[in-house]
Amino acid sequence: xxxxxxxxxxxxxxxxxxxxxxxxxxxxxxxxxxxxxxxxxxxxxxxxxxxxxxxxxxxxxxxxxxxxxxxxxxxxxxxxxxxxxxxxxxxxxxxxxxxxxxxxxxxxxxxxxxxxxxxxxxxxxxxxxxxxxxxxxxxxxxxxxxxxxxxxxxxxxxxxxxxxxxxxxxxxxxxxxxxxxxxxxxxxxxxxxxxxxxxxxxxxxxxxxxxxxxxxxxxxxxxxxxxxxxxxxxxxxxxxxxxxxxxxxxxxxxxxxxxxxxxxxxxxxxxxxxxxxxxxxxxxxxxxxxxxxxxxxxxxxxxxxxxxxxxxxxxxxxxxxxxxxxxxxxxxxxxxxxxxxxxxxxxxxxxxxxxxxxxxxxxxxxxxxxxxxxxx
Amino acid sequence: xxxxxxxxxxxxxxxxxxxxxxxxxxxxxxxxxxxxxxxxxxxxxxxxxxxxxxxxxxxxxxxxxxxxxxxxxxxxxxxxxxxxxxxxxxxxxxxxxxxxxxxxxxxxxxxxxxxxxxxxxxxxxxxxxxxxxxxxxxxxxxxxxxxxxxxxxxxxxxxxxxxxxxxxxxxxxxxxxxxxxxxxxxxxxxxxxxxxxxxxxxxxxxxxxxxxxxxxxxxxxxxxxxxxxxxxxxxxxxxxxxxxxxxxxxxxxxxxxxxxxxxxxxxxxxxxxxxxxxxxxxxxxxxxxxxxxx
Numbered sequence: 001x002x003x004x005x006x007x008x009x010x011x012x013x014x015x016x017x018x019x020x021x022x023x024x025x026x027x028x029x030x031x032x033x034x035x036x037x038x039x040x041x042x043x044x045x046x047x048x049x050x051x052x053x054x055x056x057x058x059x060x061x062x063x064x065x066x067x068x069x070x071x072x073x074x075x076x077x078x079x080x081x082x083x084x085x086x087x088x089x090x091x092x093x094x095x096x097x098x099x100x101x102x103x104x105x106x107x108x109x110x111x112x113x114x115x116x117x118x119x120x121x122x123x124x125x126x127x128x129x130x131x132x133x134x135x136x137x138x139x140x141x142x143x144x145x146x147x148x149x150x151x152x153x154x155x156x157x158x159x160x161x162x163x164x165x166x167x168x169x170x171x172x173x174x175x176x177x178x179x180x181x182x183x184x185x186x187x188x189x190x191x192x193x194x195x196x197x198x199x200x201x202x203x204x205x206x207x208x209x210x211x212x213x214x215x216x217x218x219x220x221x222x223x224x225x226x227x228x229x230x231x232x233x234x235x236x237x238x239x240x241x242x243x244x245x246x247x248x249x250x251x252x253x254x255x256x257x258x259x260x261x262x263x264x265x266x267x268x269x270x271x272x273x274x275x276x277x278x279x280x281x282x283x284x285x286x287x288x289x290x291x292x293x294x295x296x297x298x299x300x301x302x303x304x305x306x307x308x309x310x311x312x313x314x315x316x317x318x319x320x321x322x323x324x325x326x327x328x329x330x331x332x333x334x335x336x337x338x339x340x341x342x343x344x345x346x347x348x349x350x351x352x353x354x355x356x357x358x359x360x361x362x363x364x365x366x367x368x369x370x371x372x373x374x375x376x
Numbered sequence: 377x378x379x380x381x382x383x384x385x386x387x388x389x390x391x392x393x394x395x396x397x398x399x400x401x402x403x404x405x406x407x408x409x410x411x412x413x414x415x416x417x418x419x420x421x422x423x424x425x426x427x428x429x430x431x432x433x434x435x436x437x438x439x440x441x442x443x444x445x446x447x448x449x450x451x452x453x454x455x456x457x458x459x460x461x462x463x464x465x466x467x468x469x470x471x472x473x474x475x476x477x478x479x480x481x482x483x484x485x486x487x488x489x490x491x492x493x494x495x496x497x498x499x500x501x502x503x504x505x506x507x508x509x510x511x512x513x514x515x516x517x518x519x520x521x522x523x524x525x526x527x528x529x530x531x532x533x534x535x536x537x538x539x540x541x542x543x544x545x546x547x548x549x550x551x552x553x554x555x556x557x558x559x560x561x562x563x564x565x566x567x568x569x570x571x572x573x574x575x576x577x578x579x580x581x582x583x584x585x586x587x588x589x590x591x592x593x594x595x596x597x598x599x600x601x602x603x604x605x606x607x608x609x610x611x612x613x614x615x616x617x618x619x620x621x622x623x624x625x626x627x628x629x630x631x632x633x634x635x636x637x638x639x640x641x642x643x644x645x646x647x648x649x650x651x652x653x654x655x656x657x658x659x660x661x662x663x664x665x666x667x668x669x670x
Contacts, residue, residue, distance in 0.1 A: 028560070039403065046399070050403060052400075279607070
């Protein structure tokens with residue numbers, strides 16, 4: 001077994017990694033020690049790979065690991081990762097929304113929140129997100145969770161026993177036919193299982209979307225919580241993946257992390273560049289293949305509308321369907337004249353407003369029954 | 377139980393079967409054997425993930441058992457299935473007497489699929505579970521169980537436990553995140569694109585009939601391509617295919633014209649091919665040619 005000094009060294013290194021944000025449990029540390037026991041400790045390269053291969057399990061954590069390794073084992077001076085200052089007001093605003101401080105036994109705490117009838121709800125549904133008070137927002141949050149439940153589905157390649165199936169269940173058929181001397185009397189069937197279709201949401205959180213972004217982040221949180229297969233991204237001047245942040249149970253903590261990740265909250269928009277980043281990083285790994293992709297943005301591209309068109313074309317080729325939600329469309333006089341919006345429209349299957357709860361409801365209903373791209 | 381005592385030994389054995397790993401990959405394979413843990417290999421398409429498992433099997437003199445994953449992959453295709461036609465025939469043949477279940481669900485009627493083969497083998501085995509990210513989550517959960525106990529339970533026959541643990545290599549193209557529990561159980565290695573020197577070496581080993589100059593220029597050109605902003609940068613597999621194509625055309629070196637004609641064997645997307653056409657192409661060819669000694 002490894003010496004005591006080495007043990008201490010590795011355990012401390014594990015703590016360094018944990019502080020850097022890696023998940024390093026005791027099981028991994030044991031593996032690391034066992035690995036070091038098997039290699040030549042005088043070869044730095046072998047020590048490096050042994051630790052890396054046992055302690056890291058994701059490609060995007062490699063850079064973090066390298067930095068920690070340099071700092072710890074090579075004693076190289078390291079700069080802390082650059083952190084861009086966030087807009088503290090935006091964080092506060094958003095956090096306020098997610099931490100439900102209202103009385104849990106409040107007036108709308110029971111029954112199906114989507115059920116109509118309460119005229120208060122009706123009014124709330126039509127109200128533009130930009131005009132809502134914090135109190136109204138809290139009530140909207142409940143309605144959104146119910147909306148997100150309606151996920152689009154598709155037939156899986158996996159089959160399960162079903163009375164209305166389309167394939168014989170031969171294993172059961174044989175077993176049943178034993179009782180009848182080998183004659184198949186009943187015909188057990190299997191049908192394709194229905195599973196949620198992949199859903200990718202790309203949400204613009206730049207300055208021009210500020211009033212809507214907070215509502216849409218709520219919607220994203222509710223959707224990610226509705227089950228597996230949902231990926232959420234926020235973009236402004238660049239793209240960042242929000243799924244892990246939004247996936248946590250505690251929405252307040254989730255939003256705090258999420259705003260930290262979207263360092264460009266409230267700054268300019270580069271839609272084309274952000275879409276490109278998505279296609280390059282995630283599209284290449286087939287995240288968009290067969291998925292319904294929802295882009296939420298007002299289409300104000302500051303730099304290169306042509307790039308928006310090109311990247312939308314790429315996105316549309318891989319996706320099952322592309323939906324664009326533009327809060328400005330809620331205004332009856334709105335015309336899609338913004339350069340980015342115009343360039344994107346030819347590749348969009350459905351173009352919807354997203355300025356109030358009613359329109360998000362439409363979105364959810366539409367998502368549940370949308371058909372293959374170009375069928376629209 | 378490891379077939380190799382040191383990383384260098386394993387490295388040499390892989391080289392002997394024409395696979396040229398870098399130190400990181402050798403270490404990963406060595407540790408997988410030494411610690412008896414599955415190894416998860418990730419990396420861009422075409423960097424040699426599958427090839428690594430195949431070569432390891434050859435180098436160890438082990439049998440390679442490959443399980444190609446896809447959505448809907450289930451126990452019947454991954455572990456075992458009962459031979460229904462034979463069972464039916466058996467019931468028919470025994471018209472008069474009655475057939476007991478024990479008779480019908482015995483080893484004679486069992487079709488063994490890759491996972492069962494690998495667990496129930498007496499010879500050394502390298503089990504390659506290819507593109508695990510393509511299988512669905514139900515299968516991943518099942519696999520997790522198999523990989524932690526190395527045993528499989530068939531209700532009718534009982535539990536079959538591995539007498540010697542197979543070396544397990546999983547590959548993933550990261551089309552989705554794998555479950556944390558599975559990752560925790562495995563060692564992880566990310567294979568990047570090789571250095572230019574190594575890639576030239578790989579091409580020479582894989583296409584020994586090609587001229588040295590051609591191998592160098594082809595590797596250098598592909599390297600230039602990877603520096604561009606492409607939808608799908610070419611991997612080592614593409615470099616090898618392309619060098620073969622160029623050699624088949626009787627080329628000793630590359631020029632803009634032949635690159636133009638054969639670009640389809642390196643780049644698989646129309647927009648990538650268009651991005652490289654014309655002016656960019658000549659510049660890249662010039663740079664690649666400069667890499668070879670005059």
